[in-house]
Amino acid sequence: MSRPYAKLPGWVDYGLIPIINLLVAFVFAGLVVLLVGESPLHAAAVLVEGAFGNGQNIAYTLFYATNFIFTGLAVAVAFHCSLFNIGGEGQAYIGGLGVAIVCLAFDRILPWWLIFPLAILGSAAVGALWALIPAYLQAKRGSHIVITTIMFNFIAASVMVYLLVDVLKPAGSMAPQTRDFLPNAQLPKMGWMLEAFGLSVRSAPLNISFLLALVVAFLIWVLIWRTKLGYEIRTMGFSPKAARYAGISETRIIIITMMISGALAGMMALNPIMGDQHRVQLDFVTGAGFVGIAVALMGRSHPAGIVPAAILFGMLYQGGAELAFEMPAISRDMIVIIQGLVILFAGALENMFRPTIQTIFASLSPRSVGLAAAKGEGA
């Protein structure tokens, strides 16, 4: 890759620099809090208390984190193939359709443990199909995947509004949503896990799709770093020319990668729909698809980074809701700013501090940055 930067020790690359970037993002978020006339430190304290203060708060934090693990993995898988799937939002929204079809069709006849796998397949299949068209257009016709996936977000929103208003809405109902699922299509709560630690979770919607998210994160690690397909994906992402020379089909890899990505985004729909609301509502994704971008960038596209990053954003979501009670001036939209700042500093400006850090390391111990240090930047 054409990185005009010298090599740094691994712990700096994967530890120090991301943490510095994250800190800078939060400093700027603190400035916004100052601008609305509140104390950033107090706000942070309220936020952490609201996210981890009691069993119910922790359960909510993990509930939101579940969404972000799925969407973060979706973006990350595409990143490994150097594709930018900005369409997670739309794929997740449409994925809700797969969940809805399975649940509405089977909730009278099958038990939840049969409906759940079917719903996983349904959401993944619909999400994957929604990603297939942009993938095909990128692979075969060279249309830029970023633009097509943005367009598909809007198209997905229109399709879902149409379906919910005109097709899926039960007769005689005013609200644009499907009928409530019967208990057979509702996922078991996971409160017991926290209650085992003596915490009370009350009605928090944390459910077994959290476990599913962790399993999927592990499977994605296996896929990317331990299988032939993963190797091909990473090769394609690193150097399409090398991949072509090695006989890897560009079309095949792009389409497969995007379909995996779309499937992961689609599976996000399981958590809010089957685990919490028990029906499909308008806008149930509420930006989780976009949070996935921040999560993937922060987690450096590695499942071991994505899970903590998702929990961090789950904390911001849950803590942010509590914060809005305490400080009415800071509504939940604060999260959107923080998300933007994290994307900016951990993503677009990820190399901002690198030259400085490099200089510091070069002066401390020239050997740690290799011979390149003598020539400095551009080596």
Added chain:
Amino acid sequence: MAFLDVLTQLIDATIRVSVPLLLACLAGLYSERSGIFDISLEGKMLAGAFAGAAAAAVTGSAWLGLGAAILISIFFSLVHGFASITHRGNQIVSGVAINFIAAGATIILGQAWFAQGGRTPSLTGSARFQAIELPGAAAVKDVPILGAIYSEILSGHSLLVYFAFLMVPFTWWMLFRTRFGLRLRAVGENPAAVDTAGISVAWLRYRAVICTGVLTGAAGAYLSVAQNAGFVKDMTAGKGFIALAALIFAKWKPVPAMFACLLFGFLEAASIRFQGMAWPMIGKVPVQLMQALPYILTVILLAGFIGKAIPPRAGGVPYVKER
């Protein structure tokens, strides 16, 4: 005559809704022609709309509102430039970040400063850009057809509408008839050649993103200070992305960009005007289909079924000297 009335109203509405698209689309043209992809048109427009309405509400002057809109929009453009030109970051990622920062900040600051649920106070009088009557518009109103065209369609828009449409020939002239324009196009195709000629790639690209900032600021101000009387949260509602679609549709050329924006504006105006109406032959068209049509058309175009859209060759690639 009823048909003619509907038609003039429709064209009038088309012009009104096309203006923010057109300004944002031309804004994107400068940036993308210089090799900087910009998906943050939406965010900059939103930030501009908020700053414009806020400044106009506080000072009571639409012009100061426009100035504030342009300044904040340039600021975000420079952030985008700082990330993608100076630090060679990913331009898409930077654009996404700006969209989020703008979306969140306008709501938080709006609520903190004005406490009206994210709105700014209603603008009245000189705090808004008022409609301009072209000379003689009232006099020729009764002349059949031509009079209607002049008085209903051409006359009676705010200043920014005329500014937007004048920017089309100006942008064409700037890009294709000036030295700056030639260099701007060159830096988007082959920055190394521009660099070899002794011209600073970074400075040229910074100037391009500043042009983008000016125009997205104007687009935002049009939304909140001219078309509407104040800012409401998320008021751009995807217009920045439609503008981006129009830019691709127009193959990064100014005059086709105008027609693309008018087309997408027409779709929007028509979907509002004919909502729920049954069409001969087709029957009732769902309003969602009309709303999605610009996006669907763009995807079809991108797929190469209506001519091929070829972006500037160096677009999205950070320029690294001496490789």
